[in-house]
């Protein structure tokens with residue numbers, strides 16, 4: 001009979017899947033029982049060692065080369081130095097720190113920073129010898145070869161020639177600087193102008209002492225003349241009074257002046273004269289054109305004081321080259 005036989009579960013034989021061994025990734029051996037294959041020790045880094053060796057060799061080479069370049073540079077720089085004017089025996093000397101320049105300095109040579117006596121002055125060697133002009137006419141300017149410094153010795157309290165058209169004399173309204181035959185002079189007019197008469201002017205300082213004075217004067221228009229005061233201080237002082245063909249030395253001031261000496265002098269109009277006063281201790285000497293007109297001994301001398309110029313009446317005087325020396 002054909003019938004449907006009961007289905008008996010068929011046990012299928014399961015064939016194990018055989019894999020291609022070649023395709024199985026090799027698993028690292030993990031069996032703790034089996035000792036692992038020993039790994040070889042790392043090989044020494046030969047290349048790095050080589051580098052170190054090369055460096056050890058090359059560094060000194062580079063250092064020597066750098067030093068050589070440095071030395072060559074110092075020689076080059078040294079050989080390019082242009083010797084200065086007064087340098088002689090110039091050399092480039094070697095030392096471990098490089099070449100260096102040496103020279104000797106010539107004596108008596110313009111350019112050696114020394115002003116040498118008998119060989120140089122400011123005019124022929126201004127580099128070594130300074131100009132000692134201090135722009136003051138009141139000092140005597142010179143150069144000391146010994147100290148190599150300028151000396152400016154004060155020789156004068158006052159010098160004026162009026163050539164610059166100005167004066168420090170506190171002059172009054174009638175006075176002005178004019179041209180007199182190409183020379184600038186101080187024109188002192190005594191005539192009354194705008195109520196000003198018998199003009200006068202003070203100059204200098206009351207503490208000026210033991211000075212000599214010198215001035216040029218000229219009487220114009222008339223012989224009424226002028227007075228020159230020196231060592232003037234309050235009611236003290238001396239006056240050289242020049243008028244009417246006589247010259248008088250007076251002592252005192254405005255109020256108590258008195259004649260101490262008088263000389264006739266044939267002053268001419270429009271002629272320049274030089275008046276000099278000297279005072280040493282008790283002795284006062286007065287000169288006109290180097291002719292001594294007074295030699296006065298004062299038992300009570302006045303030793304300090306300023307100066308004053310005054311015109312008398314209509315006196316008209318011109319002054320020039322006033323110098324007050326120490």
Ligand SMILES: [Ca+2]
Pocket residue numbers: 108109110111112113114115116120128
């Ligand atoms: Ca010199």
Ligand SMILES: [Ca+2]
Pocket residue numbers: 133134135136137138139140141152
């Ligand atoms: Ca000077």
Ligand SMILES: [Ca+2]
Pocket residue numbers: 161162163183184185320321
């Ligand atoms: Ca002058």
